[in-house]
Amino acid sequence: MYLYITRRLAVAIPTILFIVLLNFCLTFFAPGDQAFAIAGENATPEYVEYVRKEYKLDAPFHEQLLAYMTNLAKGNLGFSFTYRQPVLDLILSRMPATVLLVIAGLLLGAAFGIATGAFSARFYPSRVDVGLNLISLVLFCLPIFWLGLVMVLIFSVFLNWTPAGGMHSLPIPEGFGRVLDLGYHMILPTITLMLHTFPTYFKLTRNSVIEALNEDYVVTARAIGLGEKVVFFRHCLRNALLPNLTVIGLTIGSVFSGALLTETVFSWPGVGSLMYDAVLQRDLPLVMGIFTISALCVVFFVLVTDLLYGFVDPRIRHD
C-alpha cells in the first residue's frame, strides 16, 4: 500500500510542478513588460516596481523561477486590482461555493448515470435501451452553459418555480432557513451540472454491465439456477461498477470546467464566475491564480480517488 501511495504521489508532484512552470513561462515569455504580466495591466506604478523587485525580474531565468516559486510557496499569488484584494484570499473566499456545486453535481450525476446505465443494460437489446442511449447522446451534445440558460428559461421564467441565479435570497435568512434557501438556489445549477456529468457514467455503466452479462461467472451463476435478480445485482452489477471509480477521478476536471460555465450562467458566486469576471476585466494575475488553484484542487481530488480506488480494489495496488 505504501508503495502504491508513493507511486500516486510521484504522478501528482510533476503535475504540480508543471502547473507552476507553465504559469511562470507565460509571464516570462509574455509580450511586453514582464512586470505588468505578473502585476496586471491596471496595477499602480508602485506595485509594478514592488513586483519587479520581489520577483527579481532583472535576474536570469533560473533565479526568477526560484523567486516565483518562493512567492508561490508563501501563498503569494499576486494582487487583483479589479477587486483590490490579494488573489489567494479572493479565490479561497469563492472556493467553498464551487466545491459544493462540483460535489453535488458530480455525485448526483454519477449516481443517476450509474442507475440508468444499469437499467438500460438490463433491457439490452430493446427499444428502452435505444431510447436511453439517444437521450444520453443528446445530453452529451448540449453545451452546458446553453443548457443552463434553457433551464432558467423554463423553470424560472415560464414556470417560476426556482430562482434564476445567485446563492441566497436577500436579506439572507437566519438559522435553518438559510440552509433551505441555499438548497432552493442550488436546485437548477446542480441539475444542470448533473445532466452534464450523467452521459459519461451512463455509457460506461451500460457498456460494462452488458460486457459483464456475457462473462463466464454470470453464465455459471445462471447455470447453477440462481434467479435473474441475484445474478444481475450480486454478480454482474457489483463487478461492473468498479471502473466507475477510476472515472470519478478522470471526470473531476471536466466537472470543474462544467461548473465554471454553470456558475457564469447562474451568477453562482464561486470561482467560475470569478474567472469570467477576471477574463472580462483582463485581470491576468487573477486568471492565473484561478487556474493554479483549480488545477491544484483537481490534482488533489484525483489523488484522493486514486488512493480510494487502491483501497477498494486490492488488484490495483499490487499491480
Next chain:
Amino acid sequence: MTSSTVVNGLRKNVFGNTGVLLFAVFIFIAIFSDVLVPYSPERLVGIPDSPPSAQFLMGTDNLGRDVLSRVMDGTRYTLVLAIGATLVSLIIGVFVGGIAGYSGGWIDTVLSRLIEIFVTIPRLFLVILLSAFLGAHTWILMLVIGGTMWPINARLMRAQALTLRKRAFVNAAEVAGVGKPAILMRHILPNSAGPIIANAGLQIAYAILLEAGLSFLGLSDPTQISWGRMIQDGRAGFPYAWWQQLFPGLAIVFLLLAVHLLSETITRMHSVHDTQSE
C-alpha cells in the same frame, strides 16, 4: 434475437443516415454561407430584438442584425476551428505517442508522465489561461485547443506502437538497417491510423464544445461570428429575447449530434470491415 437485429438495423440506418445528412447540410452551409445568407450577417437590417417572423426567421439581435444569417455565417468558423484544432491534436498526439511507444525505456516513462499531466489539468481552465495570455485569434485558438486535446491520441498511438514494434515487418526493417525515425514514419505511423481516425470525430465534437465555452466567456476571435459569443451577447436581452440564445445553441447541438452520429457510423463500418477481413 430478432428484436436485436431489428433494433440494430434501425439504429444503423435511421441514426447513421440522419448523421450523414445533417453533417452534409452543415458542410454545405459552411461552404456556401456567403451566397445562402438572407442578409449580410454584420449589417443592421431590422428593428433590434424583433422576434422570429417571416422576414427574420430566427429574429434579430440586440443591434438589429439577422440571427439566421449570423448562425449560418458562424458555421464555417466553427468547423474550420474545430477541424484545425483536431489536426493539431492529431499531429502532437501521434508524435508523442509514437515516439513513446516505439522508443520505450526512459523516453516512454517521461512522455507517459507528460500525457498523464495533461489529462489531469482541467482543460477549459488551461485553454482560458492560454488564450487570455496569448490573445484570442483563430490561429492561436486552434493551437491552444488542439494543444490540450492530444493526450487521447497519444495514448491510442502509444498502444499501437507498442504492439507494432514487436511485429515481424518492423523487425525486418530494423535488421535491414533502416533508421528508427524512418521506421516510425514509414512503418509504425501508417499502420496505426485506424483507431486514431475513428476517434477523430469525437475530437472534432470536443473541439466544438470547447470553442463554444471559450467564446461564451468572451474569448473568441473578434473578427469572426461565433455561436458561443452570440449566446453570451444575447444575455443582454434575456429572458425576453430568447431567440438570440436558443438558435445559436440549437446550431451547436445539431452540429454535435451530426458529428457524433457520423463518427459512430464510421466506427461501426470500420469494425464490420475488420471482422470481415479477419
